[in-house]
Amino acid sequence: MTTDMNDIFKALADPCRRELLDRLSEENGQTLGALCERMAISRQGVTKHLALLEAANLVVIVWQGREKLHYLNPEPIQQIHQRWIGKFEPQRLQALATLKKALEDK
Template sequence: MSAEEQQDRVFKALSDHRRREILDLLRDEPRTTGALCEHFAGLDRCTVMQHLGVLEKAGLVLVRREGRTRWNYLNPLPIKEIHDRWISRYATGAVALLARMKRDMEGA
């Protein structure tokens, strides 16, 4: 799979608010699939599992099984790669512009 295809999967995974909420929960601590299902009481287990599948395919969630228990862990690396490619490059220019504006305003 190409880097572009992998980034497409990450963007698709991040496009749904429930998947972003799952990632927020996993940022705090690893959780079992059962615990995630309990958190999303309005969704059935199958729907939560589908969301986890999208996150796993995007590489945002890593899974470890202990017997019948499935532990889900956040993998922040794909988000960092998106940040490095798409955000930091543009933020540098914006910060430089703000610094110039500050100097110009203070000098006036």
């Protein structure tokens, strides 16, 4: 299931959401309650952020009774790496050289 690249970039744009991903990368499969601990915002705030992460397919939900477990899905990050960042890699040194030259000539 390939999610829209834009959803992924948008989801990564917020520091709270990156924090949540970081926490899941430290301990995968946490409940909503656990993820709320030591966060500066309310539970509902966290819920909304997680909903965006889920929409971007960065996080996958598994219900277990009344608990909602959150699992990291590494695929979209990989996708950004390969399809987007990877695109700039071949020209990287070239671009750097061009930039330096332009700055010298000014």
